[in-house]
Amino acid sequence: xxxxxxxxxxxxxxxxxxxxxxxxxxxxxxxxxxxxxxxxxxxxxxxxxxxxxxxxxxxxxxxxxxxxxxxxxxxxxxxxxxxxxxxxxxxxxxxxxxxxxxxxxxxxxxxxxxxxxxxxxxxxxxxxxxxxxxxxxxxxxxxxxxxxxxxxxxxxxxxxxxxxxxxxxxxxxxxxxxxxxxxxxxxxxxxxxxxxxxxxxxxxxxxxxxxxxxxxxxxxxxxxxxxxx
Amino acid sequence: xxxxxxxxxxxxxxxxxxxxxxxxxxxxxxxxxxxxxxxxxxxxxxxxxxxxxxxxxxxxxxxxxxxxxxxxxxxxxxxxxxxxxxxxxxxxxxxxxxxxxxxxxxxxxxxxxxxxxxxxxxxxxxxxxxxxxxxxxxxxxxxxxxxxxxxxxxxxxxxxxxxxxxxxxxxxxxxxxxxxxxxxxxxxxxxxxxxxxxxxxxxxxxxxxxxxxxxxxxxxxxxx
Numbered sequence: 001x002x003x004x005x006x007x008x009x010x011x012x013x014x015x016x017x018x019x020x021x022x023x024x025x026x027x028x029x030x031x032x033x034x035x036x037x038x039x040x041x042x043x044x045x046x047x048x049x050x051x052x053x054x055x056x057x058x059x060x061x062x063x064x065x066x067x068x069x070x071x072x073x074x075x076x077x078x079x080x081x082x083x084x085x086x087x088x089x090x091x092x093x094x095x096x097x098x099x100x101x102x103x104x105x106x107x108x109x110x111x112x113x114x115x116x117x118x119x120x121x122x123x124x125x126x127x128x129x130x131x132x133x134x135x136x137x138x139x140x141x142x143x144x145x146x147x148x149x150x151x152x153x154x155x156x157x158x159x160x161x162x163x164x165x166x167x168x169x170x171x172x173x174x175x176x177x178x179x180x181x182x183x184x185x186x187x188x189x190x191x192x193x194x195x196x197x198x199x200x201x202x203x204x205x206x207x208x209x210x211x212x213x214x215x216x217x218x219x220x221x222x223x224x225x226x227x228x229x
Numbered sequence: 230x231x232x233x234x235x236x237x238x239x240x241x242x243x244x245x246x247x248x249x250x251x252x253x254x255x256x257x258x259x260x261x262x263x264x265x266x267x268x269x270x271x272x273x274x275x276x277x278x279x280x281x282x283x284x285x286x287x288x289x290x291x292x293x294x295x296x297x298x299x300x301x302x303x304x305x306x307x308x309x310x311x312x313x314x315x316x317x318x319x320x321x322x323x324x325x326x327x328x329x330x331x332x333x334x335x336x337x338x339x340x341x342x343x344x345x346x347x348x349x350x351x352x353x354x355x356x357x358x359x360x361x362x363x364x365x366x367x368x369x370x371x372x373x374x375x376x377x378x379x380x381x382x383x384x385x386x387x388x389x390x391x392x393x394x395x396x397x398x399x400x401x402x403x404x405x406x407x408x409x410x411x412x413x414x415x416x417x418x419x420x421x422x423x424x425x426x427x428x429x430x431x432x433x434x435x436x437x438x439x440x441x442x443x444x445x446x447x448x449x450x451x452x453x
Contacts, residue, residue, distance in 0.1 A: 050329055051361055068321050070328035077321040093296055093305040100298035101279055107335070116344060134280055 009034035010057040011074075012048070014041065017174030017214075019071040019106075020054035022099075022166035026075060028210035029157060030082035072099060079159035086153075095153065095160040101138065102167035105131045109171055113179055129185075136189050139164060143193040150200030157204045165201040168194075169217040187221050195221055236289035238263035242282045243270065246401035248299040248334075249283045251327075251393040255303060258384060258433040259310035300331060307386035314380070323380060323387040326369065330394040333362055337398075341406055356412075363416050366391060370424060377427040384431050392428045395421075399447060414447075422448050 009027055013020035015038040027034040045051050049069050056074045058066040068074055076096065079085040085092050108131045112124035142152050152160040172186050190198075199218045202211055238256055242249035244267045256263040274280045278297050285302045287294040296302050304324065307313035314320050336358050340351035369379050369387070379387040398413045428434070429443050 050365065051357070052332075066318055068325050070325050070332075073321055073325045073328050076324065077317060080317050080320075089305060089308045090294060092308075093301055096301045096304065097296060097298045100301050104279075104281075104298075116347065138279060 008032045008059055010037055010059070011035070011054060012037045012039055012057070013054040014038060017170055019170065020074075021170055021174070022075045022163045023054060023056065023071065023078060024214075025162045025166055025207065025210060026078040026082065026084060026159070029084065029162065029204075029206040030078060031206070032082075072103065075099070075159070075163060079162075084157070084159040084162065086158075091153070095158065098139065098142070098152065098160050099163040101135055102164060105135045106167055106170060108132075109175070109182075113175070132186065132189060136191060136194065139197075140191045140193045143197060148193050148196065150196050152197065157201065157206055161197060161201050164194075165198055165217065168198065168221070172220055173215050173217055183220060187223075190221055236262065236287060239266055239286040239288075240264075241266045241268055241277070241284040241286065243267060245404075246397060250396055250401075251303045251390050252283055252285065252299065252306060254389045254393055254434060254437060255306040255310065255312065255386070257437045258312065258389060258431070259306065260433070261306075261310065300327060303327065303386070303390065307389075312384065312386040312389065314385070319380065322369075323385060323390070326365065326379075326387055327390040329362060329365065330390065333358055333394070334397070337402065337406075337409070359413065359416055363418065363421060366421055366424075367418060370420060376420070377424065379424075384428070384433055388424075388428050388431075392425060395425050396444060399444065400442075410447075 009032055011020060011023055011027060011034060013036065015036075024036070039047070039053070041053075048055050049067055052069060054071055054074060055067060055069045056077070058068075060066065068077060076085065080092075085095060105128070108124070108128035112121055112128045115121035115124045139152070146153055149155055151158060152164060168186070168190070172183055175182055195218070198221055201207065202216060202218045238261055240249060240252055240256065240263060242252075242265065253265070268276070268282070270282075277284050278295055281297060283297065283299050283302060285296045285305070287296070296305055304313065304327075313323065333355075336351070336355040340348070340355040343351040366379075370376065373379055373381070375382045378385060379391060395413070395417075399410045402409045426445055426448065429438070429445065
């Protein structure tokens, strides 16, 4: 039987910075009791609702757990439950759109990472590069429209801020072991507005406990490029 | 219903089923004032907010709002027109299904474009995932009080999303892979086929079928 000391949430994922990062940030910012589980893989695959991770388990005191999967879905659920997505439907959609766009960019990144032939790799990289440029453009436009105050919308940490931060972190910090040059590809493209947002997210008091356990993305993106040293 | 009676929508997409069918079905089921635009492509690419389609344009009281990303548009329309539950957990269960379906589309293209020794692996992954999706649809249906709806006893976002998903795989994707419709049909259970056909008969969706065929003719007595 769940007690007040038991976690309210269990997030199951691999022990790495990947598509669950947004959920980790949201759980931390929500200031709920939560733990991470890193199931043996692929042994535990059949035991997940859709054979995939991440999975979110919400524990209830009467032992009826609420279990959901799909990274974007988990993020939106937590963001709505804890007030990081506005209740206005249109404002919510504008924020969700940014997440889906970042996710498109990440899918394109993966395509160029896993491409087998040199020709495919070049073609897929061009698609990723173009999409990244476009994403930076739309994010920067929104930040400017919001007064360049370190937030995409309003003046508080929002779902949009968190997922925007998360996707850059996945690529620039999480994936660097698989593609060493990705930092030098992404970093120069980040506008001052995006760097300000990334810095502001990390400095937000709601994420202070998250930052004690996680590498800094801001440190990577504000480092001088090797060409300038 | 949260949309004013003077609100009009424009759905911009290619003139294909593709990734816009859920949006079309939602606008139809909502009895919204809407039209479709098929922008010249790639000439109009640079004029779209993210250089991609679909795009939803909403016009009301002299204002214009633009939204892109197919699933964001679907969830937005579903909420505006009352097809998404207001309960967060119930909404998450419906959105989860739609996201899983989107994973299937990605897996389809991954196995289509895979080469060498990755090809059989990706085909296997796609088939496993599709079987799991059908099982998941069956599981949701078995917990529903109605056999004609996935959740509750009214047409919901999940019903519309499921219908668009199967239409995509059975009617549309053969333009990429000629045998995909037969592969998918062989995986369907009679209960799922019945659900697809029940959704198709929803009166709210009737106007949709003035512009395209139903799937009823595709399933024969052998499938039941």
